[in-house]
Amino acid sequence: MGGKILLANIDVPGIRGYDVYRSNGGYTSVEKALREMTQAQVTAEVNKSGLRGRGGAGFPTGLKWSFLDRKSDKPRYLVCNADESEPGTFKDRYLMHHLPHRLIEGLIISSFALGVKTCYIYIRGEFKYLVGILEKAIKEAHLHGFLGERILGTDFSLNIYVHPGAGAYICGEETALLESLEGKRGNPRIKPPFPAFKGLYGCPTVVNNVETLAAVGPIISMGGEAYAMIGKGKSTGTKLISACGNIKNPGVYEIEMGLPVEDFIYSPEYCGGIANDKYLKAVIPGGSSVPILPADLILSTAKGEKRLMTYESLADGDFESGTMLGSGGFIVYDEDACIVRNTWNLTRFYRHESCGQCSPCREGTGWMEKVLYRIEHRQGKMSDIDLLVRVAKNIEGNTICPLGDAAAWPVASAIRHFRVEFEEHVLHPAAMLEKERHLKLKY
Amino acid sequence: MLKVTIDNISIEVEEGTTILNAARMIGGKVVPPAMCYYSKLKGSGGKCRTCLVKVSHSSAKDPRPMGKLVASCSTPVQDGMVVQNLTSPEVIETRKGIVEFLLLNHPLDCPVCDQAGECDLQDLSFGFGMEETATEEERREFPMIDIGEKIKLHMNRCILCYRCVYTADQLTEKRLHGVLYRGDVSEIGTFIQHAVTNDFSGNMIDVCPVGALTDKTFRFKSRVWFLNPMNAHRDCPACSGKVTAWMFGNEIYRITGRKDRYGELEEFICNECRFEKKDINDWVIEGPRHIRRQSVISANHYEEMKKQSLIDPIAGTMESLT
Ligand SMILES: Cc1cc2nc3c(=O)[nH]c(=O)nc-3n(C[C@H](O)[C@H](O)[C@H](O)COP(=O)(O)O)c2cc1C
Ligand code: SF4
Ligand code: SF4
Ligand code: FES
Numbered sequence: 196m197g198g199k200i201l202l203a204n205i206d207v208p209g210i211r212g213y214d215v216y217r218s219n220g221g222y223t224s225v226e227k228a229l230r231e232m233t234q235a236q237v238t239a240e241v242n243k244s245g246l247r248g249r250g251g252a253g254f255p256t257g258l259k260w261s262f263l264d265r266k267s268d269k270p271r272y273l274v275c276n277a278d279e280s281e282p283g284t285f286k287d288r289y290l291m292h293h294l295p296h297r298l299i300e301g302l303i304i305s306s307f308a309l310g311v312k313t314c315y316i317y318i319r320g321e322f323k324y325l326v327g328i329l330e331k332a333i334k335e336a337h338l339h340g341f342l343g344e345r346i347l348g349t350d351f352s353l354n355i356y357v358h359p360g361a362g363a364y365i366c367g368e369e370t371a372l373l374e375s376l377e378g379k380r381g382n383p384r385i386k387p388p389f390p391a392f393k394g395l396y397g398c399p400t401v402v403n404n405v406e407t408l409a410a411v412g413p414i415i416s417m418g419g420e421a422y423a424m425i426g427k428g429k430s431t432g433t434k435l436i437s438a439c440g441n442i443k444n445p446g447v448y449e450i451e452m453g454l455p456v457e458d459f460i461y462s463p464e465y466c467g468g469i470a471n472d473k474y475l476k477a478v479i480p481g482g483s484s485v486p487i488l489p490a491d492l493i494l495s496t497a498k499g500e501k502r503l504m505t506y507e508s509l510a511d512g513d514f515e516s517g518t519m520l521g522s523g524g525f526i527v528y529d530e531d532a533c534i535v536r537n538t539w540n541l542t543r544f545y546r547h548e549s550c551g552q553c554s555p556c557r558e559g560t561g562w563m564e565k566v567l568y569r570i571e572h573r574q575g576k577m578s579d580i581d582l583l584v585r586v587a588k589n590i591e592g593n594t595i596c597p598l599g600d601a602a603a604w605p606v607a608s609a610i611r612h613f614r615v616e617f618e619e620h621v622l623h624p625a626a627m628l629e630k631e632r633h634l635k636l637k638y
Numbered sequence: 639m640l641k642v643t644i645d646n647i648s649i650e651v652e653e654g655t656t657i658l659n660a661a662r663m664i665g666g667k668v669v670p671p672a673m674c675y676y677s678k679l680k681g682s683g684g685k686c687r688t689c690l691v692k693v694s695h696s697s698a699k700d701p702r703p704m705g706k707l708v709a710s711c712s713t714p715v716q717d718g719m720v721v722q723n724l725t726s727p728e729v730i731e732t733r734k735g736i737v738e739f740l741l742l743n744h745p746l747d748c749p750v751c752d753q754a755g756e757c758d759l760q761d762l763s764f765g766f767g768m769e770e771t772a773t774e775e776e777r778r779e780f781p782m783i784d785i786g787e788k789i790k791l792h793m794n795r796c797i798l799c800y801r802c803v804y805t806a807d808q809l810t811e812k813r814l815h816g817v818l819y820r821g822d823v824s825e826i827g828t829f830i831q832h833a834v835t836n837d838f839s840g841n842m843i844d845v846c847p848v849g850a851l852t853d854k855t856f857r858f859k860s861r862v863w864f865l866n867p868m869n870a871h872r873d874c875p876a877c878s879g880k881v882t883a884w885m886f887g888n889e890i891y892r893i894t895g896r897k898d899r900y901g902e903l904e905e906f907i908c909n910e911c912r913f914e915k916k917d918i919n920d921w922v923i924e925g926p927r928h929i930r931r932q933s934v935i936s937a938n939h940y941e942e943m944k945k946q947s948l949i950d951p952i953a954g955t956m957e958s959l960t
Contacts, residue, residue, distance in 0.1 A: 385684040551824035558739035561822035589735030
């Protein structure tokens, strides 16, 4: 597989500091962009690279940038979404922790391309330890003339501020994030208008994920075309995958897009196979919001093709037999995992994190949680299973923001692929309980 | 002007008009129900999702249907747009699901609720033939509190439409209450037991679509359908002084703002008019107010009762009854 791009030099001692980062080729992309390129050329390179948003939706970054309202005479903002709170996703924090300057570098170039003078990093409240690391990196960049007034002697000036949230998953949704950044309650806004026209303080704003923005530096260094050569089809470049669950080597891996899922799970270079050499039961490949797939469908598509780590291949078969790459939070379950318990656990999360603004999500998440709690705790009825399907369907697509969908998909997909297990819980509650007790003793 | 077709009826509207407002211009059955949108409150809408409709043609330029149902109260019309409200089984099915969600944690204590008879949720659920929900789960419960000297908050009944929040934002100097917490435990509250005191705070009662906010000077005094709504006015230094006086004989039981056919206030009124002026001599009674409601109560000959019990031309002329 190709070399590392985002995580290049991560093993070099002291790479977190400016000096070591700089002597390993750091900030050369900023010099290249600011000295040799125009705003439009930078954007063109990002376009050519085929880079897609790494925050979950996979929206082409260059296209998103092109929507920014450039006619407005208001200030423009770039906001880096570092709220990373999706269960199973822990890639951004890894990147910021070890390579804070890679993010700062990307922010400078992106701000230059977008004509932005003020950039915010909205960071999850629980990542307090990262605030200091990022602020130190920002200070160092200031000191060496990469931030502040007239960067590298050009007309371009930029300041970056770190803003910690107060610990709400919903503030990762871009418009809730903007509300929160403005000091308000983090309720998602009703779109349109989109942030590209009316974002932060009503000004044109671009919101991008940490990993997306960190990729901009390497793209400028190597050129958009070279970046697009990496990967497969429309899934270009590399992707950080945070792997967890019942695997031998949990951790954050940078993979070239197009890697077969099977290799990712079993290769010693990555997950290293299932812990204790058990069988693979199911995978949630893109963070807790995307549909769960059973072993056979995650390894190959319904058509019998090898499933690859790309946006397209994982989505093959739509929701019938496919899922999504999402944010790259790869959660693996072995043969002993209880799907009902897991699904219940996920609904607890969404119930807790719903902002409560729109009725289907506010009421539906709580309802699903209560029903799943009953099924898991020996009080389920057969009709509850169809009830869950119905509630999930009534939420999906009918809410203000995608959190409603994110809460509905895991439930719908778990029942779609593991219905028998739900029925078992209803029919033989005592046996299921016994099985779990037995497992708990073992671990 | 933009042309939009809703349930096969076309109308031309100005740019920026929402689907809901276009439907209200047509009137009648094509108007989707709205539990959170309030035309006089900027920023309201988009939350309850009862107004979802299907857009089967996005515009003349782009004839594709929109992928999801959209909230008609916050979706602007495009030229050539074709919208389905009652003609779409999908919309009706989804709306039924939404009503179910709204009723999920609602206590359905209509028999002891002051709002009964003029409650948007009651009307809506009645319209769908849903007087109860499928749920056997426990409903969330909150203690009842006074959020102001004259206002009672019965949070169990709240559907979190945010109307009262926008009212306080837009009518008062400083909002003293808001939504606390998240998700299905979020609640309306005044943080740390503050009392809502502002002169116009009483309007929160009128904008509340359910019985969550009620008038303490009227609580349990009478069912609304036993009262005669009369247009009345007085010279008020603070507001327009145009109100509806709810009367029994010569006695004023309560004062509210004047509501239009969509349950929205025509004008906001001040607390003095609402809470303090309960003497008939405070008011010039103009005549009976025609209440056009598709409500549980109208189904029960509300209108007729009103006509029969009309008495006493106390002051001014009596308008015709229709
Ligand atoms: C409930 C919810 C939570 C989200 N959380 C995050 C997050 O923590 N980090 C993130 O980058 N994007 C998150 N997103 C996606 C953002 O709304 C937005 O699409 C993203 O930041 C855009 O960046 P990208 O184009 O670079 O992916 C979330 C979306 C939703 C609906
Ligand atoms: S879908 Fe859920 S999180 Fe999103 S706006 Fe509605 S209630 Fe809030
Ligand atoms: S108290 Fe009434 S007006 Fe306020 S949010 Fe609840 S239902 Fe809406
Ligand atoms: S009236 Fe449109 S969403 Fe509530």
